[in-house]
Amino acid sequence: MKILSDIAALVTGMWITWKHIFRRPVTIQYPEEKRTPYPRYRARIVLTRDPDGGERCVACQLCSGACPVDCITMQSAEDKDGRRYAEWFRINFSRCIFCGFCAEACPTLAIQMTPDFEICKRDIMDLVYEKEDLLIDGCGKSPDYNYYRHAGIGVTQPRGSGAEEKPPVDVRGLLP
Amino acid sequence: MIYDPIDIALLLGKIALVFFVILTLAAYLVFAERKVLAWIQDRKGPNRVGPFGLLQPLADLIKLLTKEDFRPIGADKWLFYLAPAMAAIPAIMIFAIVPFGAPLTLFGHTVQLQVSDLNVGLLLFMALSSVAVYGVALGGWASNSKYALLGSIRGLAQLISYELSMGLSLVPVVMLARSFRLSDIVNAQAGCWFIVYQPLAFMIFLISIAAECKRIPFDLPEAEGELVAGFHTEYSGMRFGLFFVGEYINIIVLGGLATTFFLGGWHGPFLPPAVWFSAKVLAFAFLFIWVRGTLPRLRYDQLMHFGWKILTPLALVNILVTGWWLVLRG
Ligand code: SF4
Numbered sequence: 058m059k060i061l062s063d064i065a066a067l068v069t070g071m072w073i074t075w076k077h078i079f080r081r082p083v084t085i086q087y088p089e090e091k092r093t094p095y096p097r098y099r100a101r102i103v104l105t106r107d108p109d110g111g112e113r114c115v116a117c118q119l120c121s122g123a124c125p126v127d128c129i130t131m132q133s134a135e136d137k138d139g140r141r142y143a144e145w146f147r148i149n150f151s152r153c154i155f156c157g158f159c160a161e162a163c164p165t166l167a168i169q170m171t172p173d174f175e176i177c178k179r180d181i182m183d184l185v186y187e188k189e190d191l192l193i194d195g196c197g198k199s200p201d202y203n204y205y206r207h208a209g210i211g212v213t214q215p216r217g218s219g220a221e222e223k224p225p226v227d228v229r230g231l232l233p
Numbered sequence: 234m235i236y237d238p239i240d241i242a243l244l245l246g247k248i249a250l251v252f253f254v255i256l257t258l259a260a261y262l263v264f265a266e267r268k269v270l271a272w273i274q275d276r277k278g279p280n281r282v283g284p285f286g287l288l289q290p291l292a293d294l295i296k297l298l299t300k301e302d303f304r305p306i307g308a309d310k311w312l313f314y315l316a317p318a319m320a321a322i323p324a325i326m327i328f329a330i331v332p333f334g335a336p337l338t339l340f341g342h343t344v345q346l347q348v349s350d351l352n353v354g355l356l357l358f359m360a361l362s363s364v365a366v367y368g369v370a371l372g373g374w375a376s377n378s379k380y381a382l383l384g385s386i387r388g389l390a391q392l393i394s395y396e397l398s399m400g401l402s403l404v405p406v407v408m409l410a411r412s413f414r415l416s417d418i419v420n421a422q423a424g425c426w427f428i429v430y431q432p433l434a435f436m437i438f439l440i441s442i443a444a445e446c447k448r449i450p451f452d453l454p455e456a457e458g459e460l461v462a463g464f465h466t467e468y469s470g471m472r473f474g475l476f477f478v479g480e481y482i483n484i485i486v487l488g489g490l491a492t493t494f495f496l497g498g499w500h501g502p503f504l505p506p507a508v509w510f511s512a513k514v515l516a517f518a519f520l521f522i523w524v525r526g527t528l529p530r531l532r533y534d535q536l537m538h539f540g541w542k543i544l545t546p547l548a549l550v551n552i553l554v555t556g557w558w559l560v561l562r563g
Pocket residue numbers: 102120123124125126127128129148152153154155156157158159160
């Protein structure tokens with residue numbers, strides 16, 4: 058009898074919802090209860106420093122180029138020793154979609170995502186972060202990496218003394 | 234006819250009491266519905282305004298009162314303004330005939346706990362419940378909007394499918410109580426509730442009142458999923474609030490009527506009659522909320538098929554069987 062199975066279906070449904078009334082709600086009461094985001098959670102962006110304390114960012118514009126919403130701008134400059142840095146560096150968090158492409162693109166691991174997602178502001182202009190707001194005193198998620206130790210150009214150390222780097226070959230000495 | 238001032242004062246007192254209780258209860262029913270639906274869906278529901286969110290209805294009221302009172306271009310002004318009242322007022326008027334407690338004796342007067350004990354109370358209910366659907370129909374028609382119009386068309390289609398079975402399901406009650414007067418119907422159930430004699434009529438009435446107060450699975454005139462909000466799409470502010478509160482008043486009133494017709498009204502052991510009555514009405518309200526949390530919405534051709542091909546014939550057969558049974562019993 059179809060009607061009997063229909064009624065049985067109704068009763069089953071009602072029974073299931075009845076049971077759910079007494080379940081513990083899964084709601085997390087946000088401002089009072091917070092769940093800890095995973096370490097790789099993508100939220101507020103920071104600029105990190107290398108283990109020596111120098112700024113990692115070399116103002117190469119790769120993050121800016123990778124950003125799908127074009128919210129990173131900077132001005133590059135060069136120190137007397139030839140080390141490049143960003144004169145100013147600006148991320149507009151009101152446009153950022155927290156995709157993490159900038160962090161993926163960065164060759165020096167300077168720009169990194171952090172799990173701090175609570176960056177709401179009353180005034181939208183406060184969401185434009187300048188370099189002072191972005192730069193942190195630490196290495197972030199990659200404590201040992203120092204770009205210039207691997208780059209092999211004589212900026213922070215003479216050529217040939219970087220990690221995994223052989224001394225330069227005297228090309229004239231190779232002549233037959 | 235001479236009216237005693239105390240009688241008049243008592244009558245006005247009863248009216249004020251009914252208004253106050255019904256409106257407060259309707260507001261808290263909205264809150265209860267949000268809570269229970271939230272629990273069914275493993276959520277917590279409103280809990281921010283006041284302790285346990287108990288002041289939420291007040292916050293909702295302030296919000297509705299301060300919203301812009303919007304009227305779409307091309308709307309029929311007077312009908313547009315009239316429709317919310319036409320939806321809410323008949324609903325609350327029906328409660329005038331519902332006996333909510335045993336007669337009391339106050340100041341040497343016997344006070345019926347019922348605003349008006351009409352001898353055609355049941356017919357008045359049928360009439361007013363048909364008037365209430367004009368609010369839906371006119372509101373949708375006057376808004377000059379296709380969603381609203383579709384909603385009100387569905388409202389009318391729904392009306393002609395359930396009103397008949399609702400009326401027919403009440404005929405056996407009248408046959409058993411031998412009266413249209415609601416206090417007589419309640420008194421006839423002092424020994425045994427009519428739901429025992431008439432389970433089928435009770436089921437038909439229950440389904441019909443779910444359609445009457447436009448609840449899921451029969452909320453076709455509103456149908457948020459398809460028609461935005463159906464007949465009240467274009468309403469805002471307190472006019473929307475009237476439609477909304479009217480729906481919950483309807484739940485209370487129809488729950489009260491179902492209690493009166495089938496569950497023995499205020500009769501019940503141990504507890505005071507008014508408590509029994511409220512408990513039964515709230516049980517109906519909970520049932521409606523629970524059903525809403527469970528069932529999907531029907532299509533309106535399904536509702537019409539169901540009304541005309543199943544409920545109405547069943548109700549007719551039920552009347553015949555009741556008649557035979559009454560004759561055989563003598
Ligand atoms: S996370 Fe995505 S959107 Fe945000 S700055 Fe980086 S690349 Fe741009």
